[in-house]
Amino acid sequence: MTETSHSAAPVRASRIAEVPFSRRLVAFLQTYGILIIIALLMAGLTAQSSSFLTPLNLLNILNQSAPLAIIACALTLVIIGGGFDLSAGAIFGVASVSAAWLAVNVDPTVGLVAGPLVGLVLGIVNGLIITGFNVHSFLATLASSMVFRGIAILITGGALIPVRMPEFAFLGRGKIGMVNVAVIVFLVFAAAMIFLLNRTTFGRRVFAVGGNEEAAILSGVRTNLVKIATFGLTGFAAGLAGVIAVSRISMGQPQAGVGMELDAIAAVILGGTSIYGGKGAVWRSIAGVLLLALIGNGFNILNVNPFFKDLTTGLIIVVAVALSAGRKRR
Amino acid sequence: MSEDAVRLEGIDKSFGSARVLAGISLAFARGEVHALIGENGAGKSSLGKIVGGYYSFDAGTLSVFGKPVSHWSPRAALQSGIAMIHQELQLVPELTVAENVFLGIESNRGGVLSGSEQARFRALDERCGFGLSPGTVVAELRIAERQKVEIMRAIARDARVIIMDEPTSSLTADETDKLHRVIRWLRDDGRTVIYVTHFLDHVLETADRVTIMRDGRIVRTGAIAGETKQSLIEAMLGEPADVAFPPLPAPPATTAPKLLEVVHLSAATGLDDVSLDVRAGEIVGLIGLVGSGRSELARAIFGADPSRGTVRVAGEAYDDRSPRHSVRRGIGFVPEDRRKQGLDLVQAVRPNMSLPHLRLVSRLGILRTREERRRTAEMIEHFNIMPGHIDGDVAYYSGGNQQKVLLSKWVYGAPKVVILDEPSRGVDIGARRRIHDFVVELAKGGAAVLLISSELEEVISLSHRGYLMRDGRIIGEADCRNLTVEDALFRLFNVDRAADAAALGVSS
Numbered sequence: 018m019t020e021t022s023h024s025a026a027p028v029r030a031s032r033i034a035e036v037p038f039s040r041r042l043v044a045f046l047q048t049y050g051i052l053i054i055i056a057l058l059m060a061g062l063t064a065q066s067s068s069f070l071t072p073l074n075l076l077n078i079l080n081q082s083a084p085l086a087i088i089a090c091a092l093t094l095v096i097i098g099g100g101f102d103l104s105a106g107a108i109f110g111v112a113s114v115s116a117a118w119l120a121v122n123v124d125p126t127v128g129l130v131a132g133p134l135v136g137l138v139l140g141i142v143n144g145l146i147i148t149g150f151n152v153h154s155f156l157a158t159l160a161s162s163m164v165f166r167g168i169a170i171l172i173t174g175g176a177l178i179p180v181r182m183p184e185f186a187f188l189g190r191g192k193i194g195m196v197n198v199a200v201i202v203f204l205v206f207a208a209a210m211i212f213l214l215n216r217t218t219f220g221r222r223v224f225a226v227g228g229n230e231e232a233a234i235l236s237g238v239r240t241n242l243v244k245i246a247t248f249g250l251t252g253f254a255a256g257l258a259g260v261i262a263v264s265r266i267s268m269g270q271p272q273a274g275v276g277m278e279l280d281a282i283a284a285v286i287l288g289g290t291s292i293y294g295g296k297g298a299v300w301r302s303i304a305g306v307l308l309l310a311l312i313g314n315g316f317n318i319l320n321v322n323p324f325f326k327d328l329t330t331g332l333i334i335v336v337a338v339a340l341s342a343g344r345k346r347r
Numbered sequence: 348m349s350e351d352a353v354r355l356e357g358i359d360k361s362f363g364s365a366r367v368l369a370g371i372s373l374a375f376a377r378g379e380v381h382a383l384i385g386e387n388g389a390g391k392s393s394l395g396k397i398v399g400g401y402y403s404f405d406a407g408t409l410s411v412f413g414k415p416v417s418h419w420s421p422r423a424a425l426q427s428g429i430a431m432i433h434q435e436l437q438l439v440p441e442l443t444v445a446e447n448v449f450l451g452i453e454s455n456r457g458g459v460l461s462g463s464e465q466a467r468f469r470a471l472d473e474r475c476g477f478g479l480s481p482g483t484v485v486a487e488l489r490i491a492e493r494q495k496v497e498i499m500r501a502i503a504r505d506a507r508v509i510i511m512d513e514p515t516s517s518l519t520a521d522e523t524d525k526l527h528r529v530i531r532w533l534r535d536d537g538r539t540v541i542y543v544t545h546f547l548d549h550v551l552e553t554a555d556r557v558t559i560m561r562d563g564r565i566v567r568t569g570a571i572a573g574e575t576k577q578s579l580i581e582a583m584l585g586e587p588a589d590v591a592f593p594p595l596p597a598p599p600a601t602t603a604p605k606l607l608e609v610v611h612l613s614a615a616t617g618l619d620d621v622s623l624d625v626r627a628g629e630i631v632g633l634i635g636l637v638g639s640g641r642s643e644l645a646r647a648i649f650g651a652d653p654s655r656g657t658v659r660v661a662g663e664a665y666d667d668r669s670p671r672h673s674v675r676r677g678i679g680f681v682p683e684d685r686r687k688q689g690l691d692l693v694q695a696v697r698p699n700m701s702l703p704h705l706r707l708v709s710r711l712g713i714l715r716t717r718e719e720r721r722r723t724a725e726m727i728e729h730f731n732i733m734p735g736h737i738d739g740d741v742a743y744y745s746g747g748n749q750q751k752v753l754l755s756k757w758v759y760g761a762p763k764v765v766i767l768d769e770p771s772r773g774v775d776i777g778a779r780r781r782i783h784d785f786v787v788e789l790a791k792g793g794a795a796v797l798l799i800s801s802e803l804e805e806v807i808s809l810s811h812r813g814y815l816m817r818d819g820r821i822i823g824e825a826d827c828r829n830l831t832v833e834d835a836l837f838r839l840f841n842v843d844r845a846a847d848a849a850a851l852g853v854s855s
Contacts, residue, residue, distance in 0.1 A: 217712050218705040225702050228691035235651060235688055236703040236756070237674035295693035 047340060051288055051304045054333075058311050066318045074314070076197065082310040083203040084109075084258035085277065089284040089302040090210040091254035094247045096285055097214070099227035099294030100154040102248060104143055105255040105281055107165035109274030112136045112259035114169050117178040117269025125185035132260035133253050139165055140252015144245030154248075162278070169271040178269035189265025199261045206257065210250075211299045223247060227294025283330075284309055287337045308333070351413070352377045352508050352539040353398055353429070358407035360393055360563075362743065367393045369563045371407070375508065380530055380540045382550040382571075385560035385583055386747070386775030394560070395510045395543045399431030400424030412507075430501035431510040436493050438485050444468075445481035448499045471503055477529075491522035498529060509533060510541040515549055527553045545775070547576050561585055584777055592808040593784050596791045599628040599811075604662065606795035607678075607764045609648060612656035616643040617819040621656075625764070625795035630786060632810030632827060633799045634835050640819035641799045642683055645766045648797075649673045649680040661763055674703050679757030683768040683799075685746075689753040692742035696732070696752055697723045699741055704760040726755035730781060747778025754785060765789055768799045783809060803832045815839060 046053065062069040088105050095102045112132040120128030139161075146157045180186075191198040214220040222243045225233040233240050255274075263269050288305035290297025309330060316326050351374040360368040368390045375381050375398075383391040396402040397409070400421040408415050411427045421431070438447045445468040454461050468481040477495045485493060494514060501509050511530075515523045530540050530553055542554060550557055550571070557574060559566040559582040566582045603626040612621045617640050625631045633641040647654035650668030658665045660676045673680065682688035690699055701708050701719050708719040723737045730751040734744075741752055750770065757765060767786065771779045786809055789796050800806040807813060807827045815823040815838055823838060 216714050216716075218709045218714060219712060221698055221702065221705055221714070224694055224698060225691050228693035229687075231688050232691050233702070235649075235670050235680060235682055237669075237671040238702065239671055291693075295691065 048289075050340060051301065051308065051337070055304060055308055055311065058308070058315065062311070062315050062318060069314075069318055072195070076195070076200065078307070078310050078314050079200045079203070080197040082306050083197075083199040084261050085280055085284065085309075086203050086303055086306040087206050087254045087258045087261075088251070088277065088281040089288075089306050090207050090299050091247075091251040092281050093285050093288075093290055093297055093299050093302045094210065094214060094223055095154070095251050096282075096290055096292065097227045097294060097297045098223045098244055098247045099230065100147070100244060100247060101282075102143065102154065102158050102251050103278050104139070104158040104162035104165055105251060106274040106277040106279075107162040107169070108136045108139045108252050108255035109259035109262070109277055110169040110271055111139060111165050111172070112256035113263040113273040114172045114178060114269040114271055116260045116263050117180050118172055120180045120182060120185045121178060125180070125182045128180075128185065129188055129260055129264065132263070133256035136256020136259065137249050137253040140249040140255070141245055143252065144248035147248065148241035148244055154244075166271070169273075173269060173271050175271070180263070180267050180269065182267075186264055186267055189261050189263070199265070202257070202261065206254065207299060207303055214299055219243070219246065224295055227296075229295070280309065283334055287334055289337070350376055352411070353541075354410040355394075355398070356408045356410075358394075358397060358409065359405045360390075360397060360402060361405055367563050368397070368404070371563075371565060373558060373565060373568060375539050375541055376556075377507075377539055378534055378537045379555045380534050380542055380553055382542045382544060382554035382557040383560065384544065384547065384550055384557060384579060385566075386545075386745075386777055389560040389583070389775075390563040391543050391560050392512055395431065395512050395541060398424070398508070398541065399429060399510045401431065425504055425506070428505060428507035429510070430504060430506035430508070431512065432494065432497045432501065432514060433512055436490070436497055438493055438496055440484070440486035442485060443481060444479050444483050444485060444488070444496055444499075447485055447496050448481075448503050450500070452504060467503075471499060475499055475502060475529075476532075489522070491519075491525060494526060495529065498533070506538070508539040508541065510543070512543045513545070514542075515544065515546055523549065547579050550579065551576065559583055580776060592805070593780075593787050595630065595787060595809070595811060596628065599626045603627045603629070605659070606661050607648070607797065608657075608659040608662075609644075610657040610659075612644070612647055612654055612658065614643060614647045614652055614654035616640075616647065616652050616654075618643055618647055618654065619819045621819075621821055623814050623821065625797055627763075627793050627795055628790050629812065630790045630796040630798055630810045632806040632813040633797065633816055634803060634806055634813045634825070634839070635816030636839055637801055639816040639839070641816055642768050643819065644816070645680065645682075645768050645797065645799060649678060649766060651680070674760070677760070677763035679703075679760070679762035679765040681753055681757060681765070681767045681770055683772065685749055685753050689756075690741055690749060694741070695736075695738040696727070696741050697737050699752055700726055700755045700759055703756060707760060722759060723755075726752075726759065729758075730755060730785070745775070745778075747774035747781075750774050750778060750782065754782065758785075758789075762794060764795045764797070766797045766799075769801065770798070771800070771802075771805065803835050807832060807835060 059070070068074060092102055092105060112135050115135045116128040116132035119131050143158055143161050146152060146161060147154045188198055188202070193201060214223065222233065222238045225236065225238055226240045226243050230240055259274060262273060284305035285302045286292060286305070287308060288301030290301055312330055312333070313326060316323055353375040355371055355373045358368055358371040371394060383394060385391045393402060397404050400419050400423055403419065409419065410416070411429065416423065416427070439450065442450070445464045448468060448471070449464055454463050454467065465481055472479065477499065479492060479495060479499070485496060488496070498509065514526060527549070530542065533540050534555070544550060551574065554571045556569065557571050557579070558568040559579060561583060605624045606627050607625040609621060609623050613619055621644055623631070633644065635641050643652065646652045648658055650670050650673050654668065658668060660678065665672070665676060686692060697719060700723050708715050708722065720737055726732070727735045727737065732748050732751045741749060744752070754770070770786070771782045774782065786796060786798060798806055798810055807830050810827040813825045813827045813830065814821045815825060815835065817839055825835070
């Protein structure tokens with residue numbers, strides 16, 4: 018992390034040389050490159066289309082990205098903690114159908130509240146499998162995602178669950194003033210994750226577990242609890258995202274959120290959080306989601322063949338990862 | 348033709364904001380053994396790596412056999428006759444001696460091996476006289492023999508300059524002697540040996556000339572004649588040296604409370620019915636050889652490994668042993684491997700220091716950043732950690748400064764019991780002295796200190812009392828004020844002959 022502040026006066030100055038401007042520039046670009054790319058992309062789209070830089074379009078982008086962004090925020094904690102979660106998409110699916118089923122059979126509000134809690138429980142189950150059996154999180158969540166997807170199908174019996182209730186649609190489609198409720202939920206959740214990671218002892222422990230697990234254990238950190246908590250949070254986030262989506266389309270589908278875990282991972286990596294753990298930031302993942310969203314939006318606005326969208330996105334991820342690998346080299 | 352094999356003029360080198368070499372001008376003559384010495388972080392290794400082509404340099408010129416070089420890489424260096432032998436040897440363990448020696452320069456015809464390696468190897472071996480058998484797989488060789496393979500590899504490429512980076516750090520005394528004979532042979536054969544080391548005895552014994560470095564600069568270069576251990580240390584430190592250990596505080600009265608009591612402790616890691624105690628203000632050493640169970644005992648007490656038996660801290664039974672509970676009870680544990688077990692090198696200094704004691708710098712789980720910064724600054728000041736940045740990148744610190752960060756991590760919480768496992772391993776003389784002072788400070792402050800070190804002289808000189816360990820058991824207790832290293836060795840080996848003890852490679 019090059020963005021740390023060096024406030025203490027060096028005790029002996031002889032070892033501290035002036036950093037040449039060129040090197041500082043490179044470091045700056047590597048740290049804030051993602052923001053620069055977003056700014057350039059926005060400038061380009063503004064120049065190309067008058068309908069891009071309007072509050073409506075921008076809010077629309079945020080609103081569309083809210084579920085993915087919520088997952089990416091929490092997934093950042095898992096990845097900084099040295100883990101990996103491939104089950105977010107499946108949890109999203111289970112939460113969607115649970116919420117829809119409860120809305121229809123019990124009460125719409127109960128459905129909305131229950132979705133994130135179901136996600137939390139499934140996330141904790143992930144954490145327990147990983148720490149209890151000492152399985153790599155990649156394998157554990159690959160397997161659990163299949164189980165979770167199966168549960169989603171069992172809940173619906175393979176069918177769709179339509180929910181036509183205005184109370185239920187409020188979370189996904191409602192607005193307060195001109196701002197979508199989903200955007201507000203996302204902003205609150207993101208702020209909570211940023212606070213949790215940077216300002217709490219829990220956040221410190223997440224960094225330590227990902228940076229050097231053995232040292233963390235010998236420092237008295239209950240690393241298993243920390244891991245379970247990060248997976249629980251990601252489960253909660255996936256559930257929340259699932260509820261927003263199901264509320265938006267008023268339809269519970271067991272196949273909801275297929276592939277979403279990969280988009281979330283792509284966003285986190287694109288933002289610059291280290292896949293090796295111990296290093297990263299929530300704001301980076303949000304920037305990653307926005308970059309992905311802007312690319313999609315750009316394709317729509319410019320009316321380019323959507324065939325090129327995945328190709329472009331993939332290339333951008335390769336470049337971003339190569340840049341952040343360059344930062345590690347000396 | 349120039350007399351110098353390698354000449355450096357005004358070489359500068361920085362890593363990020365840390366300048367490691369500043370304006371180095373130095374010549375290595377043909378046919379000399381030239382030692383580079385200095386504290387860790389003085390730049391001696393970096394200088395060696397620049398000559399060997401492993402590091403680039405930012406400014407200055409490097410001339411090899413009179414010709415200034417431009418594109419400098421390990422490959423270019425080899426082609427110019429410069430080979431580097433690293434601290435961690437770079438052999439392929441699965442291949443044979445001959446295959447390793449000729450790796451990359453195999454005789455071939457259009458890429459197909461032509462198989463005259465045995466004859467080639469014999470010719471080479473005749474010149475070196477190492478007596479290695481070409482067909483042995485390298486994985487089966489001892490480290491000293493592997494070094495010979497590396498040296499043969501260098502000679503097979505007709506290296507005229509051979510850089511050795513800390514070659515003796517993992518050798519026994521006997522193997523070191525053999526290596527020194529090889530080094531002299533290389534010199535007598537007209538080759539230049541650049542010998543990077545921190546063993547001053549080895550320098551005095553083997554080198555023709557010595558260059559002393561400090562803070563990325565050369566203090567002086569000169570003939571070894573006239574230098575003594577004292578003069579070298581003084582030059583390295585930049586101030587009159589005191590190689591002795593700090594004076595110990597008086598041993599605590601027998602009425603002083605026992606802060607740590609271990610009774611009948613056994614563990615699957617090999618501990619067998621260990622009992623000991625440490626009083627407040629007392630430094631107790633665990634005296635034993637590598638593998639005697641010292642670190643295992645430390646880990647068992649701290650709760651890092653499960654164990655059976657009783658541990659009492661400040662008189663209270665401590666049964667639910669785990670690192671977390673140990674921290675709560677005021678036990679500090681500095682593990683032997685600071686990079687793997689001690690520090691989180693991905694994180695900066697500040698989070699590393701506060702990790703075991705986050706509750707001291709937080710309220711209801713929320714960090715009090717100002718308090719954390721204040722405490723970090725205090726520790727940096729207390730240990731004179733350099734660079735003195737609160738959020739410095741500890742991964743790029745020298746070994747001694749990393750060790751100081753690790754110690755700070757535990758002092759932070761004012762521990763009652765401190766277990767130090769190899770606290771001065773791989774640190775330079777200045778940091779070592781600071782660490783020794785720190786051990787004494789801890790005892791003076793009323794803590795119970797349990798000290799582990801492979802260096803018998805260190806553990807005996809710094810302890811009031813010692814327990815001798817062998818095979819996971821305590822075989823005796825000694826008053827360290829009248830225990831000599833030789834006595835301790837005899838008791839540990841349970842042998843009569845001093846030669847046996849020395850041959851097993853205990854550095855003293």
